[in-house]
Amino acid sequence: MNKYDLIMIRFGELSTKGKNKKEFISLLFDNVRNALKEFSSLTYERRYDHIYIHLEGEDIDRVVDTLKEIPGIHSISLVKRVDSDIELIKKAALDLIKDEEGYTFKVTCKRANKEFPIHSDEVIRSVATVILKNTNLKVDVHNPDILLSIEIRDEGTYLFFKTIPCMGGYPLGVGGKALLMLSGGIDSPVAAYLLIRKGVRIECVHFASPPYTSEGVIIKLVDILTKLNKYQSEIRLHIVPFTAIQECIYKNIPEPYCITEMRRYMYKIADKLARKRKCLVIANGESIGQVASQTLASLKTINEVTSFPIIRPLAVLDKEEIIRLAGKIGTYEISIRPFEDCCTIFAPKNPKTAPKLDEIKKFEEKLELDELIEEALKNIDTRVIK
Ligand code: ATP
Numbered sequence: 001m002n003k004y005d006l007i008m009i010r011f012g013e014l015s016t017k018g019k020n021k022k023e024f025i026s027l028l029f030d031n032v033r034n035a036l037k038e039f040s041s042l043t044y045e046r047r048y049d050h051i052y053i054h055l056e057g058e059d060i061d062r063v064v065d066t067l068k069e070i071p072g073i074h075s076i077s078l079v080k081r082v083d084s085d086i087e088l089i090k091k092a093a094l095d096l097i098k099d100e101e102g103y104t105f106k107v108t109c110k111r112a113n114k115e116f117p118i119h120s121d122e123v124i125r126s127v128a129t130v131i132l133k134n135t136n137l138k139v140d141v142h143n144p145d146i147l148l149s150i151e152i153r154d155e156g157t158y159l160f161f162k163t164i165p166c167m168g169g170y171p172l173g174v175g176g177k178a179l180l181m182l183s184g185g186i187d188s189p190v191a192a193y194l195l196i197r198k199g200v201r202i203e204c205v206h207f208a209s210p211p212y213t214s215e216g217v218i219i220k221l222v223d224i225l226t227k228l229n230k231y232q233s234e235i236r237l238h239i240v241p242f243t244a245i246q247e248c249i250y251k252n253i254p255e256p257y258c259i260t261e262m263r264r265y266m267y268k269i270a271d272k273l274a275r276k277r278k279c280l281v282i283a284n285g286e287s288i289g290q291v292a293s294q295t296l297a298s299l300k301t302i303n304e305v306t307s308f309p310i311i312r313p314l315a316v317l318d319k320e321e322i323i324r325l326a327g328k329i330g331t332y333e334i335s336i337r338p339f340e341d342c343c344t345i346f347a348p349k350n351p352k353t354a355p356k357l358d359e360i361k362k363f364e365e366k367l368e369l370d371e372l373i374e375e376a377l378k379n380i381d382t383r384v385i386k
């Protein structure tokens, strides 16, 4: 039988108060229960500042690993709860600390329940005394091997040693829905992860250009989204047939402008799809300066086709930081599989880094792509990855 019977879940400092905080906690509560539904004996307790899970003999390590990947949880601790009685607190402290490794210790105490008659300093002193008397441990207040935390709350007193950092952010669903532009590259899956961590649910749009791009790219996307299912259990992927539009651009527009044009059309289609799917924002993996189409001047010219806010979680990150995150979430190995993306196949040798909007607009007048856009939208292939 494990000496810990409870897991304490912390949300971090919430700036939201009152009704918003209640909703936030309800959502997180549902998400936690949903993520842990395979552990059928767990029971849950919802309180103002924390959620508690009664372990009821379930596999602690697996439960902890699952909790680490849930957006909105900032940290967790394995805790022991006793009635708020100083003798019981002392006994529990001694029982627990005997199994810890180290030579020195420190006790901290938070008295959230102000009705508890003993001040925290005094609690610390009497708990430390009983430990000193009954073990070989010494006190070290600066750099202890063992830190015993005691929290006295309305419903009881909690004792624990470690605080395990988790994903942070907000519970999924709290921030509405984003349409994320997903390529087969390294960047966009990382952008997806960062959005989900902020509580934003995603749907994905991918622009496919068969036969220039193969079915291998789609398999890659499904594998990437399967990795991301850990954080969002169901993700919709809209595959837009983009070949006709792309061919039309490359036939009619001077090569240095092609990438700008292609991205403007991707945005135009994303705009229409986002409206239809009730997404509040469009998001992608663009990062300032990474390629010609991602200079500030290019982004401004491309962005002009839509009134949606565009969220670019990677805007200010360097490639090394993005790669590190991709490794952490497990998408890097999938992203580097060698399949051609439509951007790489049609990539011009000398793309414009500061494409002028008036020039672009002149080219576009000749293109008459509206019908092709409607056609592409009509033929979207939607899959749900779960
Ligand atoms: P890489 O890791 O190779 O940079 P990438 O996915 O970032 O891959 P970019 O050419 O930098 O590719 O494209 C910038 C962003 O535009 C991507 O992060 C993605 O959000 C979006 N994008 C690019 N190509 C597509 C596509 N075929 N379908 C959907 N979105 C795309």
Ligand code: MG
Pocket: 185, 187, 285, 286, 287, 290
């Ligand atoms: Mg990129």
